[in-house]
Amino acid sequence: MYYDEKKGWKPGQSGLLHRLTPIGHVLKSDHDSGRITAILSALPTPTKQQGINFWEKDPVTNRYEITWTKENGELYGPGEQRRPIFKCNEWTAQHAIPALQRAGILRPWS
Numbered sequence: 001m002y003y004d005e006k007k008g009w010k011p012g013q014s015g016l017l018h019r020l021t022p023i024g025h026v027l028k029s030d031h032d033s034g035r036i037t038a039i040l041s042a043l044p045t046p047t048k049q050q051g052i053n054f055w056e057k058d059p060v061t062n063r064y065e066i067t068w069t070k071e072n073g074e075l076y077g078p079g080e081q082r083r084p085i086f087k088c089n090e091w092t093a094q095h096a097i098p099a100l101q102r103a104g105i106l107r108p109w110s
Contacts, residue, residue, distance in 0.1 A: 001045045001088060005037055023097060024106045039103055043095045046086040047071045 011017050030036065053065040068076050076082055100106035 003041045024108050030105045039099050
């Protein structure tokens, strides 16, 4: 997982947006300053957690296998205990939102 900023993205016009939940507001001066990008891109993100084995298809389903990787990038073996997946929304809730609040950028609705 990595931090990525989409320039000019308009959530209301995206077919991928399920729901928009307001969590606060950001001043235009903070938005335009580049501070948000600087803070979010400096936050730690988890190492690669899964991928796709494009070299061989599953003989039963004829689909490419999804692989799960350890923190060092090695694949897990059959039956080997896997670490919990760290999802993007968890990164947002546990790291991004608190960091922006601590910096005074993400402000509560008043």
